[in-house]
Amino acid sequence: MRILVAGPVPAASDYGNGVTARRWASLLRDLGHEVRVVQDYDGDTYDLLIALHARKSEAAIRAFRAACPDAPIVIALTGTDLYPDLVSGGVDLALLEAAARVVVLQPQGVLQVPEALRSRTRVITQSMPSISGEAPAADRFEIAFLAHARPVKDPLRLSEAVRLLPPSSRITVTHVGGVREDDIGDRLRAESAGNPRYSWLGALPRPEALAVLARSRLLVLTSRHEGGANVVTEALAAGVPIVSTRIPGSVGLLGEDYAGYFPVGDAAALAAVLDAAEHDRDGLYTQLRRQCAARRASADPERETEAWKRLLAEAVPEKAGYEGVR
Template identity: 60%
Template sequence: MKILMASPEPPASDYGNGVTARRWAGMLRELGHDVLISLGYEGGGYDALVALHAGRSAECIRRFAAEHPGAPIVIGLTGTDLYPDFATSGVDPAVLELADRFVTLQSHGVQQLPPQLRPRARVITQSLPPVPAAEPRTDCFEVAFLAHVRPVKDPLLPAKAVRLLPADSRIALTHAGGARDEASQREVAAEAADNPRYTWLGALPRADALQVLARSRLLVLSSRHEGGANVVTEALAVGVPVISTHIPGSTGLLGDDYPGYFPVGDADALAAALYAAERNDGGVYDRMKERCGALRHLAEPGREKHAWAELWAELRAEQPSLTERVRRGQP
C-alpha cells in the first residue's frame, strides 16, 4: 500500500511526534508498504493515511477522507489529544468518526474515546532497538531527565525538587532537551547556573540523549499529561527505573500499582521519591527496577512491528466494506 504518514512535526524532528512518525514509517516499510512522511496532505494518490495527532492533523484527515473515500484512516492519538479529554483538547468529534482505527500508546488511552469508538482502538506500545550499555557515573547518583522545555512537561519541576534534597544526597540531575523560545531558554539556563545539582545539556542528538539515559540510575518524568511517553519505553528498553507523575500515560504502561509515582506538580513529593530511591528505602529502588525489568518486553521492536502487521491485516480484510460505506457519522 502507498501510505501517507502525516505528522505535526517535521520528519527530522527529535520531538516525540517526529520520532514516532519515523519509527512507524520504518516499520511499515519493513512490512512492504511505500510510506511518505509529511507535515500534512497536499493531494496525490494514496491507499491509506496514518495521521499523528487528531487535533493538529484534523484538516489533513478531513481532506484525505474527502478525496479518498473508502481508503483506511488510522489516527495516532497523542497526549495532547487524549488529556484531559477530547473536548478540552479541542478535538473535533467528526474527525474521530473518520478513523477506521485509532492507535494509543498505552492501555488507559482507549478509555478516553467515546464508548462507540473504542472497538476501533488498538494499543501499540513504542519500542527501541538495542542501545549499547553504559557504565553509571561513580561520582554521583545520576538521574536523567529527557524532555524538551514545554509547559506540558513541567520542565523545571525536577530542578526544583533536587534543590530540596538533604545535604547527604549524592543525586545529580542531568537534563537533555531543547527550548523552543528564548524566554524558556533563559529560564532554564539561569536555573542550571544557580543549582549545583542540575545540569542542562540543551538539545542533544537522540543517540547522545539515549546514552545519558543508559548510564543513569533513574529516569524522572514530570509531565502533566502524556499519551505514552517515548522516554518511558526507552527507559524500559535500557533497564533504567522510572519515577513519574501519576498520570494515565504512565500508569497505562507501568501499572497502577507501580511504586515510583508522585503527584503532578509536587516538587516536595518528587524530592522525597528521589531520595527514597537513592537510599533504597524499604527496597523501593529494587522494586522499581524489578518491575521495569519485567516490562522490558513491551519495548521490543519485534512486538511493535507485529502489532502494526496485525492492524494492517485487519484493514485489508475489511477493505471491501470500507470502500462501500459512507464515512460521515458511521462507526
C-alpha cells in the same frame, strides 16, 4: 500498499511525534509497504492515511478524505488529544468517527475514547531495541531528564525538587531537551548556572540523548499529561528505572502497582522519592529495577510490528497482504 503518515512536526524532528512517525514508517517499510511521512497532505494518491495527532493533523486528514474518499484512515491519539479529554484537546469527534481505526499508545488511553469508538480502537505500545551504554558514574547518582521545555512537561519541577534534597545527597540531574520559548530557556540557563545539582544541556542529537539515559541510574518524567511517552519505552529498553508523575499515560505503561510514582506538580513528593531511591530506602530502588525489568517485554519491537500488522489487515484487508492474521 502506499501509506501516508501525517504528523504535526517534520519527520526529522526529535520531538516525540517525529520519533514516533519515523519509527512507524520504518516498521511499515519493513513489512513491505511504500511509506511517505509528511506534515501536510501532498495531493498524491495513497491506499491508507495514518494520522498522528488528531487535532494538529486535522487539515491533513480532511484534505486526504476529500482527495481519496475510498481510502481508510487511521488516527493515532496523542497525549494532548486525550488529556484532559478529547473535547478539551480540540479533537473533532465527527472526524474521529470517520476513522477506520483509532490508535492509542497505552491501555488507559482507551478509556478516553467515546464508548461507541472503543471497538475500533487499538492499543499499540511503542517500542525500542535494547540500549547499552557506559556504566553509571561511581561518584554521583545521575538522573536523566529527557524533556523538551513545554508547559505540559512541567520542565522546572525536577530542578525545584533536587533543591529540597539534603546536602549529603549525591544526586545530579542531566537535562536534555530543546526550548520553544525564550523565557523558559532563560530560566533553564539560570537554573543550570545556579543549581549545582542540575545541568541543562539543551537539545542533543538523539544518539547522544540516549547515551545520557543509558548511563543514568534513574529517568524522571514530570509531565502533566502523556499519551504514552517514548522516553518511558526508551528507559525500559536501557534498563533504567523510572520515576514518573502518576498520570494515565505512565500508569498505562508501568501499571497501577508501580512503586515510582509521585503526584503531578508536587516537588516535595518527588524529592522524597528521589531520596529514597538514592539510598534504596525500604528497597525502593531495587523494586523499581525489578518492576522495570519485568515490563521490558512490552517495549519489544516485534510486538509493535505485529500490532501494526494486525491493524493493517483489519483496516485494509484487500491490500495488507497478510494471510492468517486475525
